[in-house]
Every structure is written in structure tokens, then in C-alpha cells.
Amino acid sequence: MNKPDLERLGRLDAWDGVCAVVAGMGVSGFAAADNLTHQGAHVTALDESDAGDRGEKGTLLEILGADVRLGPGSTAQLPDDVDVVVTSPGWSPSAPLLAQAAARGIPVWGEVELAWRLRDPNHPAPWLAVTGTNGKTTTVQMLDYILRAHGLRSVACGNVGLPIVEAVMDPTPYDVFAVELSSFQLHYTHSMAAESAVVLNVAEDHLDWYASMADYTADKGRIYERAERACVYNVADPVTERLVREADVQEGCRAVGFTLGTPQVGMVGLVEDVLADRAFVEERQTSAAELCTVGDLASDAPHFVANALAAAALARSHGVPPVSVRDGLRAFEPDGHRIALVDTVDDVRYVDDSKATNPHAAQSSLMAYEPVVWVAGGLAKGARFDDLVRAAKDRLRAVVLLGRDRDVIADALARHAPDVRVIAIEGGDTDVMDRVVGAAADLAQPGDTVLLAPGCASMDMFANYGARGDAFAAAVHRLRER
Structure with a gap:
């Protein structure tokens, strides 16, 4: 039997000759498996x-005709007859299943790559794509x-x-996709060609997954490959340029910078308090x-x-007035746990930016307030x-660590800000955030901001960054009631 030509297969083709392994049954993995099954x-x-809803998802896939294997040992060995592996994004290339695929010359796609190949050729809605160490979700929203x-x-x-493959396969076509990557x-994306794309910033993150910053940076840059209209970059971050x-x-694609300064020709930026476009107007040399x-x-x-300037640049590249x-x-209102004012108690503001899960995000948050009692700590993921x-030492009143x-x-504080008072809160019991907030309140002075911008992931103590932010907010509200 002749093997299918994967490079030629699309949404309107029969996939019945394709043997696909889907690695991981999270949100994107289930979406990939579901839609591949529907394609035949x-x-x-x-x-x-097999935790959470994986068993339920597995049962549904089995009803649709898939072979589902859940539980310890399920991913140790790649099956013999495989044409393509579709992996969940968190899987490292060094994972045994993916390493076996590479050794056997079997292509490895992500759900995004699958979605690109399953676009409707009769309604190929363009992708406006966003990546960066920080700010992706806010910018896409x-x-x-x-x-x-x-x-x-x-x-x-x-x-x-929405998983991108579900969005692409929606029976009612979209006009355009705002895609966070x-x-x-x-x-794991090889053929995507965004209409326009932006790298918001590049800073240390995920160095527990990547061998080096160079590898991490290179993957961020893949978003620009084959771009059609505009590659939007951050003037303040030379790496993005x-x-x-x-x-x-593609021929004719433009480089468009965004800046918090006055925009030059071909950029968007600030003129006093006005967000201004000098990239997508005909008279941009003079206006x-x-x-x-x-x-x-x-x-x-x-x-x-x-983030607003970057979003505006992508929209303007698409012709939005x-x-x-x-x-x-x-x-637009940002999601919770992003620079959210929780309360003001005794003339001290308490701000929840639990979404700041790496140093670059925490630094951006710190630069918006002064003076600050900084609440930080968690899983550093190899970051420094x-x-x-x-950058922030002159803004710091004190630091509370957990x-x-x-x-x-x-x-790092001892090396570069030895005069800043630091209190470390021990333990992971249920009242830890009460002790954190109490310590911060004792250190703060009227007019200060107590800022939860951890610079770290949360899973050492909390289910996710949202649970961490909720715990902080609850502790602030209890502080008010004392």
C-alpha cells in the first residue's frame, strides 16, 4: 500500500491512509486527535x-474509532506503523516518544501545524500571530x-x-484569526505563513526546556517566517528587530516597529498621550x-x-481603520491577575499581577509603580x-519572598540591592499568603504599592497563577477586616 503524501494533504483530502500518533491528551492534544479522526x-x-477529564476524552475518541492508551508507560514506545506524530506543545524533543520519531525520520507536528494544513481552501482566513516572552495573551485579546x-x-x-485546530475547523468560517503562539x-510549526506577526519581547524563560537562550530565541523568530504583510517588532528590544x-x-512584507517614544516613519508609537500610526497612512512622511x-x-x-500598540499595528496591517x-x-478589559488593583488599605495599594511568571514580566510590572513592596518567588524555571x-532596585521599599x-x-537582591530589606516567608501551609500580605503591610508606608509580581511559576505552592492571585486577593481582603 502506498504511503500518503503528507505534504499534499489538506482539509478536503481523504486522510484514511494516514496513521497518526497524538502525544498528550490536554486541550490541544484532544482537539488534534478529534479532528484527525474526523478527517479519516x-x-x-x-x-x-489518565487524570482529570482524560478518561472521558479517551472514551469519546474510542467511540470515534481512535486507539487510546492512557497511564504510566503509555508513551514509552512509538508504535511501529506511524506516518506522523502530533505532539502537545509542552513535550520536549528529548521526550522518548519524540526522540524515537526523529530517529525514524517521522515528521513531528504541533497542533498549530496541523491547523495550518486543515485550513479551508475556500475560506482561508488570514492569521495575525503574536508571540513573546510576555504580553502575548493581553495583546491577542x-x-x-x-x-x-x-x-x-x-x-x-x-x-x-479556543484550540487553533477547532477554530480552523469551525463550520462557520471566521474572517480572521488572532493567534497566540x-x-x-x-x-513544532513548519509551514505556517501568517499575514502579519509580532514578537513582543524576548527574555529569559523556559530555560528548563531549552538548551540555551539562542534556541529559545530562534523558536520565537519562527513566527516571522513566510509572513505576508508586516513583521511587527519592539523598538526597545533589538533582538526582535x-x-x-x-x-x-514573502515579497512586499514590511518591518513595522512599535515604541513608547515618538514613532519614526514606518512605526507606531506615542505622541504625548496619543497612540499614533506612522506606518499605515499614505502621508506617513509628514503626518x-x-x-x-x-x-x-x-x-x-x-x-x-x-501591548496596545502592537495589537494596533497588526490590526492596521489587516486594513482596520x-x-x-x-x-x-x-x-478591552484585561483578564484577572494582570496588574489588577485588589484594594487600597491604609493608603497602600495592593496589586495582583500573578500572571508575571518570569523575571521580564515582573520587571515590566515593577516599572509601573514606585515605591514598591515587592512580593515574589515560586518556581524560577532556571531564570536569573x-x-x-x-533595573528596579531604586523603586523597592522592601521585598517579601515565598x-x-x-x-x-x-x-540577586543581596548582590545588587543589599540595602533593601528582604523577608522570606517559610512553608506552604494554608495561611502562607496571609503571612506574606501581613509582612508586606508592615513594611509598606502610605502611598506605597504592594505588588504581587512573582517572576516565577506557581506550581510549587498553588494550582496555577490564578489560584496564587486569588489567595493574595483573599489575604488582602482579610487584612482590611482586621
């Missing part, structure tokens, strides 16, 4: 865990609001919201289009404004905090 492929779905303000059928998908997803210069894009004002945004924090950019940004402390890798932050 023979699917084997594997996961080392802003972009989605802008697109919908223009009357387009848009959806935020990929690493946020992590470095893990980009690692370098990635644009190195990308192999700019007003998009909105900083006051139209839900926050004036610098990184929030930068300034009025829709303004209306979309005015309507020296650059953050050097979590497994708190000593990593304490060591």
Missing part, C-alpha cells in the same frame, strides 16, 4: 496520565477586540482561548493617524500601552533575577 486518519492517542469592533468574525485562539508551539531581519518573508489616547486604555502601565482600533481598545534587580526558589531572588 487512524489515530493512536497516548498520555502518561486586544487584537481580537479591535477586529470585532470593525465587524469582522474573529476569535482569539492558539495558546489562549508560545515558543513550544512554534518549535534582528529576528525580523533574519526572517525569510500620523491618531488611534486612541492612553486614557482610552484600561491601564497606563508602560507594558500595557506597548483607526476608529475601530480606538473602539476595540476602549472596550540580576537584570531585574539592577516559594521554592525564593533564594534565587534573595541572592
Whole structure:
């Protein structure tokens, strides 16, 4: 029997000759297995865990005709007859199953790659793609609001919201996709050609997954490959501009910078308090289009404004007029745990930015407040905090540390901010956040901000960053009641 030509298969083709292994049964893995089964492929779905709703998902896939193997040992050996492996994004290439696929020359795709190949050729809605160490979700959600303000059928998908393969396979076609892509997803994406794309920033993260910063950075840059209209980069982050210069894009694709300074020709930026476009207007040599004002945004924090500029640039590259950019940004409210004011107690503000799960995100948050009692710590994921402390030390009133890798932050503070008072909170019992907030309240002075911007992942003590932020907010509310 002749093997199928994977490179030629698309949404309208029969996949009945394809033997596909789907590695991982999380949200994106289930979506991939489900849609491959519907396309007619023979699917084997594997996961080392049978926890949560995996058993229920497995039963549904078995009803559809898939072979499902869950539990310890399920992913140790790649089946013999395999044409393609579709992996969940968190799986490292060194995982035994993927290493076996590489050794046998079997292509490994991510769900994003599968989604790109399953686009409807009769309605090939363009992708506006966003990556970066920080700000991806906020920027994609802003972009989605802008697109919908223009009357387009848009959806935020990929690493946020709907799995991208489900969005692509929706029987009612979308006009455009606002796609968030992590470095893990980009690692396994080979043929995507975004209409426009942005790398918001590149800073240390996931160094427990990557061998080096160079490898991590290279995966971020893959988002620009084959881009059609615009490669949007961060003027304040030269690495992002370098990635644009190195990308192999389609003819006519433009480089467009975003900046918190006055925009040069070909950029979007700030003119006093106005978000201004000098990239997508005909008279850009002599004038700019007003998009909105900083006051139209839900926050004036610098990184929030930068995200808005990036979203605006992508929307403008798609032909969205300034009025829709303004209306979309005015309507947008960020998700919880992103620079969210919890309460003001005794003239001290308490701000929850639990989503700041790496040093770069925490630094962006710290630069929006002064003076600050900084609450930080958790799982550092191999990251270092020296650059953050050097940049923020003059803003710090004091620091309260918690979590497994708190000593990593304490060591950086000792090196670069030895005069800043540091309190480490021991233990992971149920009242730990009450003790953290109590210590921060004792250290803060009227007019200060107590800022939860951990710079670390949360799973050493909390189910996720949301649970950590909820615990912080609950402790602040109990503080008020004392």
C-alpha cells in the first residue's frame, strides 16, 4: 500500500491512509486527535496520565474509532506503523516518544501545524500571530477586540482561548484569526505563513526546556517566517528587530516597529498621550493617524500601552481603520491577575499581577509603580533575577519572598540591592499568603504599592497563577477586616 503524501494533504483530502500518533491528551492534544479522526486518519492517542477529564476524552475518541492508551508507560514506545506524530506543545524533543520519531525520520507536528494544513481552501482566513516572552495573551485579546469592533468574525485562539485546530475547523468560517503562539508551539510549526506577526519581547524563560537562550530565541523568530504583510517588532528590544531581519518573508512584507517614544516613519508609537500610526497612512512622511489616547486604555502601565500598540499595528496591517482600533481598545478589559488593583488599605495599594511568571514580566510590572513592596518567588524555571534587580532596585521599599526558589531572588537582591530589606516567608501551609500580605503591610508606608509580581511559576505552592492571585486577593481582603 502506498504511503500518503503528507505534504499534499489538506482539509478536503481523504486522510484514511494516514496513521497518526497524538502525544498528550490536554486541550490541544484532544482537539488534534478529534479532528484527525474526523478527517479519516487512524489515530493512536497516548498520555502518561489518565487524570482529570482524560478518561472521558479517551472514551469519546474510542467511540470515534481512535486507539487510546492512557497511564504510566503509555508513551514509552512509538508504535511501529506511524506516518506522523502530533505532539502537545509542552513535550520536549528529548521526550522518548519524540526522540524515537526523529530517529525514524517521522515528521513531528504541533497542533498549530496541523491547523495550518486543515485550513479551508475556500475560506482561508488570514492569521495575525503574536508571540513573546510576555504580553502575548493581553495583546491577542486586544487584537481580537479591535477586529470585532470593525465587524469582522474573529476569535482569539492558539495558546489562549479556543484550540487553533477547532477554530480552523469551525463550520462557520471566521474572517480572521488572532493567534497566540508560545515558543513550544512554534518549535513544532513548519509551514505556517501568517499575514502579519509580532514578537513582543524576548527574555529569559523556559530555560528548563531549552538548551540555551539562542534556541529559545530562534523558536520565537519562527513566527516571522513566510509572513505576508508586516513583521511587527519592539523598538526597545533589538533582538526582535534582528529576528525580523533574519526572517525569510514573502515579497512586499514590511518591518513595522512599535515604541513608547515618538514613532519614526514606518512605526507606531506615542505622541504625548496619543497612540499614533506612522506606518499605515499614505502621508506617513509628514503626518500620523491618531488611534486612541492612553486614557482610552484600561491601564497606563508602560507594558500595557506597548501591548496596545502592537495589537494596533497588526490590526492596521489587516486594513482596520483607526476608529475601530480606538473602539476595540476602549472596550478591552484585561483578564484577572494582570496588574489588577485588589484594594487600597491604609493608603497602600495592593496589586495582583500573578500572571508575571518570569523575571521580564515582573520587571515590566515593577516599572509601573514606585515605591514598591515587592512580593515574589515560586518556581524560577532556571531564570536569573540580576537584570531585574539592577533595573528596579531604586523603586523597592522592601521585598517579601515565598516559594521554592525564593533564594534565587534573595541572592540577586543581596548582590545588587543589599540595602533593601528582604523577608522570606517559610512553608506552604494554608495561611502562607496571609503571612506574606501581613509582612508586606508592615513594611509598606502610605502611598506605597504592594505588588504581587512573582517572576516565577506557581506550581510549587498553588494550582496555577490564578489560584496564587486569588489567595493574595483573599489575604488582602482579610487584612482590611482586621
